[in-house]
C-alpha cells in the first residue's frame with residue numbers, strides 16, 4: 001500500500017462548491033483497487049449520481065440507494081486539490097474527455113486511487129449527463145500524483 | 154437483391170456452421186433472402202461495412218460503436234448472458250504472479266480483436282506498460298497466442314475469456330491467468346443497417362422466441378449462444394459511452 005499510510009484517523013471539515021460542508025472521518029489507509037474491474041458511474045449534468053455499477057458500490061462502501069441521487073462530491077478526499085476537479089469540469093463542459101488520477105474517500109474514511117476518465121453523454125445533440133469509468137492505476141502514477149497534489153493544496 | 158449478414162471475425166471457428174444455420178433459420182422465419190458473408194480480417198470487413206455492403210451484423214462492441222455513431226446502424230439485440238471479458242495469461246513456468254510483475258520490454262502476444270486488445274492494454278497500465286515499452290506480436294487466433302506463450306516466444310498473452318476457456322485442457326494446464334476482466338456490460342451486439350429497417354420488428358420477435366423452440370435452440374447451441382435479449386437505444390448508447398472512455 002501507499003508508503004504514506006499511517007493508519008491515523010483524523011476529522012476534517014470538507015466544504016463543497018455548493019456551500020454545503022461536512023466533517024469527514026479520514027483514515028490514512030489505502031484499499032487496493034480490485035484487479036480486472038472497472039468502476040462505472042453516471043451523473044446528470046449537475047454531477048448528481050444516476051447510475052452506479054456493483055464495483056462502484058463495493059469500492060465506495062456506500063449502498064446503491066445511498067449513492068443514487070447524491071452529488072458525486074461525496075467521494076471527494078480532502079487530499080485532492082480543488083484545481084484537479086476544476087480541470088475536470090472545464091474539460092467536460094467543452095464536450096471533451098477528461099482523464100486523471102483521483103484519490104477517493106470511502107464511506108468508512110479509508111481511500112482508494114483510480115485512473116478516471118469522464119466523458120459527456122450526448123443524445124440527439126443534447127448533453128444529458130456524464131459517464132465516469134475508473135481503472136486500476138500503477139503504483140508509480142499514484143506516487144507521482146501524491147507528490148503533485150501535495151504541492152497544489 | 155438479398156440483404157447481407159455478417160459476423161465479427163472474432164467468432165470461434167467451431168461456430169462457423171452455427172452462423173450458416175442461423176442464416177438459414179432467419180431466411181425461413183422472415184421469408185426474405187439473406188446472404189451470409191464471413192471474414193477473417195477485421196480490416197476487410199470494416200471496408201465492406203463502410204461501402205454499404207452490410208445490412209445486418211453481429212458486431213464486437215468496439216465496431217458497434219462505429220456502426221451506431223458513424224453509420225446509422227441500430228443495435229437491436231444482444232446475446233443473453235454473454236459479456237466479453239479479457240484474460241491476460243502467462244506460461245505456467247513464468248515467474249510472474251500478477252500483472253505488476255511484467256517488466257518493460259515484455260513481448261505480448263495478441264490478436265487483431267479490437268476489444269480484447271484494448272482491454273488487455275488497459276489491464277497492463279497498472280504495470281506501467283504501454284505501446285512505448287512493450288513489443289506486440291499480433292497473431293491470427295487465440296490458439297496461436299497460446300502456442301506462442303508455450304514456446305516461450307512471448308511473456309504474456311491476451312485472450313477473449315470465452316476463447317481461453319474453450320482451449321484444450323492440455324493447453325490450459327500449461328498456462329496461468331494473471332488477471333481476468335469483470336466488466337459485465339460490454340458485449341457483442343446484433344445491429345441492423347438502414348436497408349433492414351422494415352424487417353426489424355419481425356427479426357426481434359423471431360430472435361426473442363428462438364430459445365423457446367427446439368430448432369431455434371439447436372441453432373443457438375451451434376453458435377455458442379443461449380438466447381437473445383432486446384437492447385434499447387439507451388442500452389447501446391451507454392455501452393458505446395463506456396467504450397469511448399476506454400479508447401484514446
Ligand SMILES: Cc1cc2nc3c(=O)[nH]c(=O)nc-3n(C[C@H](O)[C@H](O)[C@H](O)COP(=O)(O)O)c2cc1C
Nearest residue numbers: 016017043047072073075076077085118130131132
Ligand atoms: C461523472 C463524474 C464523476 C465524478 N467522479 C468523482 C469521483 O470519483 N471522486 C470525486 O472526488 N469527484 C468526482 N467528480 C467530481 C465531483 O463532481 C466534484 O467536482 C468533486 O468531488 C469536487 O467537489 P467540489 O466541486 O464540491 O469541490 C465526478 C464528476 C463527474 C461529472
